[in-house]
Amino acid sequence: MRSSEANVILRGGPARDLPEQERIRRVEDVTVRIKLMRSNRYEHFEPSTDRVSVEGHELLAFDWAGSTYVAE
Incomplete structure (x- = not known):
């Protein structure tokens, strides 16, 4: 997604599972x-x-609050 279409950026959390581009x-x-x-x-x-x-666009930051696991 281009940053011109985006309105938020996600901060924190497990970096390996959520790459920067996502x-x-x-x-x-x-x-x-x-x-x-x-x-x-x-x-x-x-x-x-x-x-x-980000790239000249102001994005609202969302901070990582934790994880929950999917029930089997």
Whole structure:
């Protein structure tokens, strides 16, 4: 995704499972927690009040809040 289409950047969490290029994304509602399926778990990110400049665009930062595992 191009950063001109994105409105958030995800910070923190397990770097090996979430490459940098997947941390910049577009979300519809920037006021709710983001839940991403990664392997056998969900990674949770919460909105912050911080803004980060990426390629000249201001993105709202979401901070990693933890993981939960998928029930079998």
